[in-house]
Amino acid sequence: MPNWERQDDQGELPAPPHGPEGHTWKHSDAMLYRIIAEGWRDPWNKTERLTMPAFGDILTPAEIRAVVAYLKTLWTAEQRRHQEEESQNEPFPP
Numbered sequence: 001m002p003n004w005e006r007q008d009d010q011g012e013l014p015a016p017p018h019g020p021e022g023h024t025w026k027h028s029d030a031m032l033y034r035i036i037a038e039g040w041r042d043p044w045n046k047t048e049r050l051t052m053p054a055f056g057d058i059l060t061p062a063e064i065r066a067v068v069a070y071l072k073t074l075w076t077a078e079q080r081r082h083q084e085e086e087s088q089n090e091p092f093p094p
Helices: 029-038 061-072 077-089
Strands: none
């Protein structure tokens, strides 16, 4: 998404791209799982709305893990290594 680092007219930051140009790869498996399951409101947003809706009632735990596995295919080898290191202390929930 263009201009993903700037707030829109409502004071919300749009979702970042999930490929190498974004920052999704900087988050551990646990954090990505939690964001997909519970949703996310960027703390810098001026609204209270979840800018990433929660999918925990729609997707099974295995499906959420599959989404994260897909995201990993979008990253460079170096980004995957970084994300793997982040996930060593914060793996997927059991």
